[in-house]
Amino acid sequence: MELRHLYTFKVVTEVRGFTRAAEILGYAQSSVTAQIQSLEEELGTPLFDRLGKKVVPTDAGQRLLPYALEIIKMHASAKDAIQSSATLSGTLTIGAPESLASFRLPEIIRDYKKRYPEVKMILKPGMCWEMREFVRRGELDLAFLIEPETQETDLSIETLVEEKIALIAPRDHPLASYTTVTPNDLKNETILHTEPGCSYRLLIEKHLNSQGIFPSPDLEFWSIEAIKNCVMSGLGLSFLPLIAVRKELQEEKLVSLAWDDRPHRVATQLVYHRKKWLSPALQEFLSLVKQHAAEWG
Numbered sequence: 001m002e003l004r005h006l007y008t009f010k011v012v013t014e015v016r017g018f019t020r021a022a023e024i025l026g027y028a029q030s031s032v033t034a035q036i037q038s039l040e041e042e043l044g045t046p047l048f049d050r051l052g053k054k055v056v057p058t059d060a061g062q063r064l065l066p067y068a069l070e071i072i073k074m075h076a077s078a079k080d081a082i083q084s085s086a087t088l089s090g091t092l093t094i095g096a097p098e099s100l101a102s103f104r105l106p107e108i109i110r111d112y113k114k115r116y117p118e119v120k121m122i123l124k125p126g127m128c129w130e131m132r133e134f135v136r137r138g139e140l141d142l143a144f145l146i147e148p149e150t151q152e153t154d155l156s157i158e159t160l161v162e163e164k165i166a167l168i169a170p171r172d173h174p175l176a177s178y179t180t181v182t183p184n185d186l187k188n189e190t191i192l193h194t195e196p197g198c199s200y201r202l203l204i205e206k207h208l209n210s211q212g213i214f215p216s217p218d219l220e221f222w223s224i225e226a227i228k229n230c231v232m233s234g235l236g237l238s239f240l241p242l243i244a245v246r247k248e249l250q251e252e253k254l255v256s257l258a259w260d261d262r263p264h265r266v267a268t269q270l271v272y273h274r275k276k277w278l279s280p281a282l283q284e285f286l287s288l289v290k291q292h293a294a295e296w297g
Contacts, residue, residue: 001042003075006068008035009047013065016054088281089118095131095143096123097198098224100268103243105144108292112285119281127197135273141282142272146241147199149267158270160293164242165200165264166249167257170234181259183211190236191215195222200266204239207264228254241266268293 012021012032022029040047047061057065096105101123109121124140131143135155149159167181175181175189186208193215194201208215219236221227227238228245232253248254270289272278278286 001039003071005035005039006071008032009039009061009064010068010072012036012048012055013057013061016056018055019053088116088284090279090281091120091122092281092285093122093124093139093141095126095134095140097128097131097144097146098125099241099244100144100146101125102224103241104268104296108285108289111292112288115288116281116284127195128199129197132271135271138273138276141276142270142286145199145269145271147266147269148203149269152271154274155271156274160268160270160289161296162265162267165204165239165261165266166242166245167237167239167259167261168228168231168245168249168254169237169257170232171252171255173234173237173255173257175237175257176255179258181257183208183213186215186237187213189215190219192227192230192236192238193220194224194227194238194240195220200239200241200264203264203266239264268296 008021008025008027011024012018015021015024018029018032018036021027022032025032036047043060043064045060046058047064048055049058094105105123109123112119113121124134126134128145128147131140131145132152132155134140135143145157146163149157151157169176175185178185205215219230221230224240224244227240228248230236231238232248237257242256245254245256249256270286272282272286
């Protein structure tokens with residue numbers, strides 16, 4: 001039973017004529033006749049008596065009318081519920097590494113929840129390579145990455161902002177007075193590492209190794225806050241995204257050493273599957289992300 005057939009049946013019933021119904025619906029009269037005949041064949045009973053130029057609903061037609069009206073009404077309500085951005089609902093599952101989840105996303109999520117409180121948001125932490133695989137498998141609606149810029153044939157990846165990597169040290173560290181810090185200056189330094197598989201850790205280790213510097217992997221942390229506190233206590237140096245240490249640098253709890261970070265910069269990137277249907281809730285979130293990213297600079 002097609003919805004358009006029920007809508008045609010409704011209009012014919014209201015105007016009591018096929019010709020007038022065809023004018024209102026913008027159909028040829030033969031199309032109106034064919035739709036009503038198709039509905040009658042499906043139901044196995046006539047729906048109208050043809051009385052000269054007028055048509056009158058049969059008993060079966062009168063019984064069908066309230067159901068047809070209810071189905072048409074429910075269809076309109078369903079469209080409104082799905083298409084209305086004012087009442088967005090559903091669930092968004094978002095992936096991000098700790099640095100972005102802590103220092104880039106909170107303001108975005110706060111603003112989004114203020115606008116669309118009925119949308120449930122799930123934030124899943126993880127490594128950047130994991131995020132890409134989760135997006136591919138449909139386990140995440142979208143993810144944020146912080147790594148060198150990449151492109152994938154099956155993923156839509158958009159760079160939002162370039163991120164600097166800071167080499168941080170305690171305020172009184174001897175290297176704080178150097179105008180330039182080279183890889184060779186780090187030969188005897190303790191480096192506090194982020195977790196294995198971290199994109200910017202791999203990038204920096206590759207560079208240091210190429211200069212003959214092989215930092216010990218004995219001190220690894222899964223928490224950026226733990227790394228910062230250990231650096232402040234004098235346990236060693238560390239490479240972290242500038243956004244993650246900006247507050248401590250401003251408060252002079254840490255110092256950023258003068259090293260050449262240009263070859264080691266990474267970017268915050270937004271990724272989702274190219275074939276994914278972008279729901280209204282997801283479209284609004286993507287739009288808000290880009291608004292915030294325009295102010296990051």
